[in-house]
Amino acid sequence: MTTFYIKQFGCRATQADGAALERQLIERGCTSVRDASDADIVVVNTCTVTASADAQARDAIRKLHAANPRVRVIATGCYAQRAPEELSRLPGVAWVVGNSHKPQIPDLIETISAPTEPARSNGFFPLAAIFPASPAETRQPAEILLGDIFDQQTLLSSPVFGGEGNHTRPTVKIQDGCNSRCSFCVIPFVRGKSRSLPPGTVIRELQKLSHAGYREIVLSGINLGTYGRDLSPRVEFEDLLRRILDETGVERLRISSIEPMDVTQDLVELFASTERLAQHFHMPLQSGSDRILSAMHRWYRAEHYARRVELIRERLSHAAIGADVIAGFPGETEDDHAATLAFIEALPFTYLHVFSYSKRPGTKAASLSDHVAGAVIKRRARELRALGERKAVAFRQSQIGRSLRVLTLHPSEGRASTRTPALSSNYLPFMVDGVFPANQWLDVKPSGWEGNCLIGQVSKFDFVPTSFQMR
Ligand code: SF4
Numbered sequence: 001m002t003t004f005y006i007k008q009f010g011c012r013a014t015q016a017d018g019a020a021l022e023r024q025l026i027e028r029g030c031t032s033v034r035d036a037s038d039a040d041i042v043v044v045n046t047c048t049v050t051a052s053a054d055a056q057a058r059d060a061i062r063k064l065h066a067a068n069p070r071v072r073v074i075a076t077g078c079y080a081q082r083a084p085e086e087l088s089r090l091p092g093v094a095w096v097v098g099n100s101h102k103p104q105i106p107d108l109i110e111t112i113s114a115p116t117e118p119a120r121s122n123g124f125f126p127l128a129a130i131f132p133a134s135p136a137e138t139r140q141p142a143e144i145l146l147g148d149i150f151d152q153q154t155l156l157s158s159p160v161f162g163g164e165g166n167h168t169r170p171t172v173k174i175q176d177g178c179n180s181r182c183s184f185c186v187i188p189f190v191r192g193k194s195r196s197l198p199p200g201t202v203i204r205e206l207q208k209l210s211h212a213g214y215r216e217i218v219l220s221g222i223n224l225g226t227y228g229r230d231l232s233p234r235v236e237f238e239d240l241l242r243r244i245l246d247e248t249g250v251e252r253l254r255i256s257s258i259e260p261m262d263v264t265q266d267l268v269e270l271f272a273s274t275e276r277l278a279q280h281f282h283m284p285l286q287s288g289s290d291r292i293l294s295a296m297h298r299w300y301r302a303e304h305y306a307r308r309v310e311l312i313r314e315r316l317s318h319a320a321i322g323a324d325v326i327a328g329f330p331g332e333t334e335d336d337h338a339a340t341l342a343f344i345e346a347l348p349f350t351y352l353h354v355f356s357y358s359k360r361p362g363t364k365a366a367s368l369s370d371h372v373a374g375a376v377i378k379r380r381a382r383e384l385r386a387l388g389e390r391k392a393v394a395f396r397q398s399q400i401g402r403s404l405r406v407l408t409l410h411p412s413e414g415r416a417s418t419r420t421p422a423l424s425s426n427y428l429p430f431m432v433d434g435v436f437p438a439n440q441w442l443d444v445k446p447s448g449w450e451g452n453c454l455i456g457q458v459s460k461f462d463f464v465p466t467s468f469q470m471r
Contacts (some may be wrong), residue, residue: 002030002109005039007060010047012160012189012220012256014077016173017102018045029081037068041109043106046079046087048186050358054079058090065092072112076102078142081146081190082362088105090141096355098146099191106144107288124212148192159209159217168438169423170214171256173204174240175221182286183297183364184329184357187222189464194226199240202285206248215439216252216407216423224255225262238267245276251441252425257324261300262286263308272315274407279316280427285323288343289336292329302343317400318429320350325384328357328377330368337380344387350395350427352388356381396449399428403445403459406430410438422456432456440464 004025006019021043022032033039046057057079064071067326072094075087081098088096094112097105159170177192178185197205209217221227228235244253255278260283271277283305287293290301312319325340327371344352356377359366372380406422422442430442431453438461444456 001039003033003039004030004041004043004109005033005036007036007042007058007064008044008131009053009060010049010077012171013173013176013222014169014219015044015048015160016158016220017077017099018043019160021045021102021105023158025109028106028110028300030106030109036064036071039071041072041112042072043074043105045077046075046077047370048077048079048082048190048360050355050360052358054086054194055085057087061087061090061093065090070156074105074108074364075142076105078186078190078426082186084144084146088144090108090142093142096142096144098144100147101145104145122142151182159205163367168214168407169216169218169254170209171218172205172209172221173197173220175224175227179226180299181297183295184360186360188244189362191222194223194230196227196229196231196235198231199228199235199243201245202240203247206244206253208248210229210249210251213439215250215441216254217250218254218256220256223259225258235261238264238270241270241277244460250276252276252278254280254427255282257282257284259283260305260308263311265311268311268315271319275425278425278427279319280322280425281312281319282322285325285344287329287332287336288340290333292336294339294369295331295365296326296329302339306343306347311349318402318426320395321348322351322353322427323349324353324355325388326355326357327381327384328372330357330365330372332357332371332372332380337383340382341387344384344391348395349388349391351392352384354381354384354388375471388452392452396446396452399426399446399454400448401445403443404428404430404456406432406442406444406456408432408436408438408440420456421453429453430456432458432463434458436461446468 006022008015033272036042044057044061047053057451061073063072071092073092074095074097075093076097080087080096080254080400084096087093095108104386111271159172161167161170174197177194178188179194181188206217225237227237227240244250263283285305286296286298293301310322312321404424406424409421409423411417411421419433422430422432429452433443442458446456448455
């Protein structure tokens, strides 16, 4: 029986691909092992969003090979799609499979697990070149399986459990790919056009999770607001949310991220109409300077973004509002950076995710001439993070004395504590006084905070036993 281990990198979308692959392999009779050194095959599911993500994947493959020279590595994911030849040269890599061909990995594993059959006798013909091994290596050359057509690919999805130290809130990827072309972003090249999981499949997945006892479920995608535009008949994202509310028992549904122009009045009204939708909007901003937004090929300007934030605040006075921001995009001047700081300062953001600009080969921004010096990028990122932290502190402060409903999470492994971690609808991490089982609703009053966690005292607790059945 073939044993496998999946080494995960990257965002929730990539993790969802890994979870779907794990489900497929187990259905085929393969055994998942907890330690890579016990595996016949290790699938390295890569990310390529920054140069350091690429470096981490290469490093992991080298270490896997050094620890177990007999293991066969299948490198897949976004880096495999973008630069397969780089991965194919690494020791221990048997196959490089792009995102375009990820669903074929189970067939591939059956093929390469059969000891007497040559790898290419089972219908696998590499679509790209076969890159030779370096002369110093005696191994078979890695083969590459990828193409640039994603549209026919079935969108596979499987809930992702875990991450951020808990297993209480599974994530379900319902959309992949992106039709936009932001000039810094490599994602459309490595994930193809927008594709959506049919609404019936989404409902079934969520019903299963809800019946299994999960109370909060996170919907994720690359560009969630475009959900359903590829389906026939077309489905609107808001209509999907309404169906989920009507047809499933999900107690709290969270949206991982949504582009600002997809935050409409109707969507905000829907969020305001029910506590079952987490009061949390994560809207990528990227820059507060119109000049830079234009160079990034973002399709809104600062004033449009600000209007969306106001829409949310008018109806949901305590909602979490978070943003991604890029420091040091090519051509960004001190004035542009100052405009971004001033823009963020003026709006009621509750947290920021700050990224240092990373040049991605093949993108429009990579070919621009006026790249910002690394030290300047670092300093600007530091200033943005400090501002984000001040905003987060102000938001925590504004919650003191309120009553909030939180969901208890699994405590971090091995950390004995007299407090229980929990998460509020408006995305505030809590440490609640007392020890409570995971996956319980508590009404708490925050009295202060330590680090980035509010400290809360329980005012109401109705214990409902749950046992997760799906893992
Ligand atoms: S919207 Fe822009 S940043 Fe987001 S995935 Fe699409 S191209 Fe990339």
